[in-house]
Amino acid sequence: MSSTSLSSISADLSRIRLEIRSLQPQVVLWRRSLHQHPELGFREEMTARFIAQKLQEWGIPHQTEVAQTGVVATLEGNRPGRVLAIRADMDALPIHEENDVPYKSQHDGKMHACGHDGHVAIALGTAFYLAQHRDFAGTVKLIFQPAEEGPGGAKPMIEAGVLKNPDVDAIVGLHLWNNLPLGTVGVRTGALMAAVETFHCTIFGKGGHGAIPQQTIDSIVVAAQVVNALQTIVARNLDPIESAVVTVGTFQAGTACNVIADTAHLSGTVRYFNSNYAGYFGRRIEQIIAGVCQSHGAHYELTYQSLYPPVINDGAIADLVRSVAETVIESPLGVVPNCQTMGGEDMSFFLQEIPGCYFFLGSANAEKGLDFPHHHPRFNFDETALGMGVEMFVRCVEQFCR
CATH class of the missing domain: 3.30.70.360 (Alpha-Beta Plaits)
Incomplete structure (x- = not known):
């Protein structure tokens, strides 16, 4: 990434509201704590307890042990409206970490090598902010999902009723993406993943x-x-x-x-x-x-x-996410419209049930050596993306639930 791009990204941080920029250090700490304690699919007991403890501290109603280790939180705005779900996967991979960082995995042979620790931290940051700022219509459901890497936790969570009671109108989710540089968002209508x-x-x-x-x-x-x-x-x-x-x-x-x-x-x-x-x-x-x-x-x-199945984004929700991305990120890199990958994701099961959009949040920073690919033993990402993710989700709520 060029120095010009980096300076424009720094300017983009001013587009993130002060409260979320102030929350950024705490979101980083949550991510690093999760990174130190990776757990495989349907074994995310410590991760689920960590999430539930935070939700309990903030007075957010939630369910635990959904589809074994999943957690679902419900936040109501200050007036009636539609229901938006936010999904964050939370499982790690059977990979031995080779990064030399203070928050290196403490579980031998297990590692957050795909960014799911960041996904959970972003969703927690979103929950914290919305709990303090209820000036939105409708309801937000935060779905902390186990086992995306396998054997798949989305379908069991749907079967457990996470899209009901209240019925969810639409869903959004993001993936921190080291195939895109920090300061970009990849969003498209139709097929995103295979x-x-x-x-x-x-x-x-x-x-x-x-x-x-x-x-x-x-x-x-x-x-x-x-x-x-x-x-x-x-x-x-x-x-x-x-x-x-x-x-x-x-x-x-x-x-x-x-x-x-x-x-x-x-x-x-x-x-x-x-x-x-x-x-x-x-x-x-x-x-x-x-x-x-x-x-x-x-x-x-x-x-x-x-x-x-393939991840197929709904046109209207993809347009909403795209418009939000354009307000959060204004750099020469910006919004990447036709980003696709043959990688797969069980977010697809949610998108078969209700309209929604899954998008990529650029997280690579080559100047810092944070550009190893996903599932690599040295995978890591630029944590500046965490605050961007919280801002993206909060604005999606504000735009959809009004």
């Missing part, structure tokens, strides 16, 4: 001596042809205007250089934006595997799982 599907396949051949292949059915040869054939799905079966990915991520077979393996194991992931392709990739992958195996006399077992 559907996530996975497959696991075992090819069964007939093993034997590496020097006598005519007595065998070589599972490695079969599996290799499957890998190559799967690449034709995107290249030759999809409309070239559409975007999709079929990736084989693992391939395991064989025990010795002179032994033809009788089994080979493959696994991979599928990503796409267009909801019309739901179900298509699973069928097409099985057709290809079945055809290749049949041609060689092999057989197979395939497990295919659809995890998350």
Whole structure:
């Protein structure tokens, strides 16, 4: 990032109201405390207690143990109006942290390597501010969600009724995003993030001596042809205007250089934006595997799982978030309109139920070395983004609940 960009970002801080700028140091402390105590999906007991304790201190009504470890807080404005939900995921990843910082993870092999500690801190900052400033119409629900990284906590929370009682009219959420520099917001109507599907396949051949292949059915040869054939799905079966990915991520077979393996194991992931392709990739992958195996006399077992649908933003709520972003951030970088990623997010389940918008809040600062990618053992972000996130959420409430 250039010095010009950094100076413009400093100017942007004046756009964050004084009360939230004063709250910034406390939000940073909350984030760092959470960062030191990362917990995996559906095991976020300490995190949930931390959240509940703060809500209790501030007199904010809340429920705990929603979908195991989730927390839901409810804030009412000073007059009737619509209901807006704010979602923050709170789980960490099974990664050993390599950052040398005072607030480094104290849980070996676990790390907040995707910014969820920041998401929780931003939502807490929003809750604190709104509890002190009730001059808005309607109701705000803050949904602290477990297990976004897996196996997925959004759907269980919906099934537990978090969008009811009172019924939620719309939902917003953000992701701190090291793929964008500090001082930017990525927001768009329609598909923002991809559907996530996975497959696991075992090819069964007939093993034997590496020097006598005519007595065998070589599972490695079969599996290799499957890998190559799967690449034709995107290249030759999809409309070239559409975007999709079929990736084989693992391939395991064989025990010795002179032994033809009788089994080979493959696994991979599928990503796409267009909801019309739901179900298509699973069928097409099985057709290809079945055809290749049949041609060689092999057989197979395939497990295919659809995890998350694509994240599809509602046009009206995306417009609201975009207008808010334009008031919070005014820099040469500004609002990024067509930011998309093949990464997945179970925020998609909320967006299937009600209108909403999920957006990216730029958090990278290369000059400070805070630009490692998500899920990297040295992932960290510029904490200036935390105050920006609180301001974004508060203004969304003020614009929607009026």
